[in-house]
Amino acid sequence: MQPYSVLDLFKVGLGPSSSHTLGPMRAAERFVQHLKEQGKLDTVVQIRADLYGSLALTGVGHGTDKAVVLGLCGLDAATVDPEVADHTFLQVKTDERLPLPGGPVLRFTMGECVRFFTDVFLPEHPNGMRFTAEDEYGIVLLSETWYSVGGGAIANELAKNSAKRDLLTEFPxxxxxxxxxxxxxxxxxxxxxxxxxxxxxxxxxxxxxxxxxxxxxxxxxxxxxxxxxxxxxxxxxxxxxxxxxxxxxxxxxxxxxxxxxxxxxxxxxxxxxxxxxxxxxxxxxxxxxxxxxxxxxxxxxxxxxxxxxxxxxxxxxxxxxxxxxxxxxxxxxxxxxxxxxxxxxxxxxxxxxxxxxxxxxxxxxxxxxxxxxxxxxxxxxxxxxxxxxxxxxxxxxxxxxxxxxxxxxxxxxxxxxxxxxxxxxxxxxxxxxxxxxxxxxxxxxxxxxxxxxxxxxxxxx
Incomplete structure (x- = not known):
């Protein structure tokens, strides 16, 4: 949606937090999409999600770990049934297996693959996260840093000023x-x-x-x-x-x-x-x-x-x-x-x-x-x-x-x-x-x- 549009202020999603749940879920889903677009999805054997600052400090209470898993599984926050979301998260935690949409099923241990860095704040916004995908040799296939900037909106660079920059330069x-x-x-x-x-x-x-x-x-x-x-x-x-x-x-x-x-x-x-x-x-x-x-x-x-x-x-x-x-x-x-x-x-x-x-x-x-x-x-x-x-x-x-x-x-x-x-x-x-x-x-x-x-x-x- 264009940054001039005001309609994006209202989004349908899952609770309990737009910045700690909806935003990270959308960012995780976008990361998997980028892996697919770059033809790297089938060679992934490990994905890690690192959460920083506010996302780490209140992440468990705000369901950020759950949101990341649901996004990596390709679930859409606007349409997924909350009961399906709960079941999917529980199954990933229990089985320690993460099914990538259209790709392989990965070994996924929550404590190792979703990490909370409570004392580290990334420079552009307090709600920072980094996703990393590796192949069987431990070589990084893709690493992206995302910010959840409020209301479920996400940005992957210069988050604090992205809205103004887009408004002034990128869109007529x-x-x-x-x-x-x-x-x-x-x-x-x-x-x-x-x-x-x-x-x-x-x-x-x-x-x-x-x-x-x-x-x-x-x-x-x-x-x-x-x-x-x-x-x-x-x-x-x-x-x-x-x-x-x-x-x-x-x-x-x-x-x-x-x-x-x-x-x-x-x-x-x-x-x-x-x-x-x-x-x-x-x-x-x-x-x-x-x-x-x-x-x-x-x-x-x-x-x-x-x-x-x-x-x-x-x-x-x-x-x-x-x-x-x-x-x-x-x-x-x-x-x-x-x-x-x-x-x-x-x-x-x-x-x-x-x-x-x-x-x-x-x-x-x-x-x-x-x-x-x-x-x-x-x-x-x-x-x-x-x-x-x-x-x-x-x-x-x-x-x-x-x-x-x-x-x-x-x-x-x-x-x-x-x-x-x-x-x-x-x-x-x-x-x-x-x-x-x-x-x-x-x-x-x-x-x-x-x-x-x-x-x-x-x-x-």
Missing amino acids: DQRPYPFFNATELLHQAQANNLTIADITLANEVGLGTSEGDVMGWADHINEAMVSCMNRGMDLEGPLPGGIQVQRRAARMARSLRQQAAEDQLGVIDWVSVYALAVNEENAAGGRVVTAPTNGSAGVIPAVLAYIHNHMPRLTADDERRFLLTAAAIGWLYKRNASISAAEMGCQGEIGVASSMAAAGLAEVMGGTAAQAEHAAEIAMEHHLGMTCDPIGGLVQVPCIERNAFGAVKAIQAARIALREPGDHCVSLDEVIETMRQTGEDMASKYKETAQGGLAVNVVVC
Whole structure:
């Protein structure tokens, strides 16, 4: 997909982490593809995957070892059944045999072939990995270094600056309403009397996707989010990982259905349930939509469910416009800062998701592009500095609850923005740059390494 397209912000994949699960799975699959393209697949007798930095420090809790194996087996994260994924990983571990798609079956011992280098950070990004394939004589047939740069996106060189470099040099800009920051986006909206969703749709069509396909994309993403949420609202019991975190969404939903209708805050409770349901599924390794990451996958679906279930005057087309607006805002963060918690902390995940949802909600509630921009700014402003310190290296505590709060903040940010005249003193561009600087200043122990914060102060049995 072209780097100008905003649709790539949402990807269907497996939990629990877009950067630690989906990204490595895609990179491993790409490595095997390159072996095949170079005619070297049949001569491979050994493959090693070396994980570095954040991928190593929280890799087991985030399922990175499993993701690498699944990718090497050629499984597609967007389509594989989670139960098939679990069975495949268990079989490789048990049999110590790795079937390469269209190639040989290799001897594969997890401890030898998937190695964690917790004290080594590769220079371009904290989420680095290196794949190496050797022949029977130990000669290296192919070695590739990849980076998982956030939201399931991968890059194999200069990861930190790859998006900007691609945008500026490698692709012609065919968008009728080009923009690279929020100021330019607002200018296009005001000069052409368009909403952010209008601009997003027109730009995607300009890049070669038909209007029908864009709307089909929005419906597909919406359906995947709703499916995940519904599964999460049906299931109970402990989440995997060993720290005995219990699913709560189903029992909370049951309680809400029984409570008195006059509870004026009941809607907010439902929004929390929607978000918890999605991220409990994510923590269990289920199929979720990166929005813009797996760790923040519950925020946008929760606000979508708020629109669908609690705002009856809004339509399916409003839900599509919500997603188009949210995607445009997320693209600004991805291009001008990062959506990787390993770079930004949790402000780059929950904060960005809340900002995206706030802008989308403001637009479908009748707000102008300026009010949507203001809503996005408000939501992020109150997530600045949020650390990523998962207990046990699992995407569970505090991650699941943070999605609920991110969704509620998004709703309130939109409501505040719609009651303002638009003369706020902090712009979205300024808050994005502030997030970037804050993330760079943040100590690495607070950026998805499980070396600080709750991860070291909470004793888990």
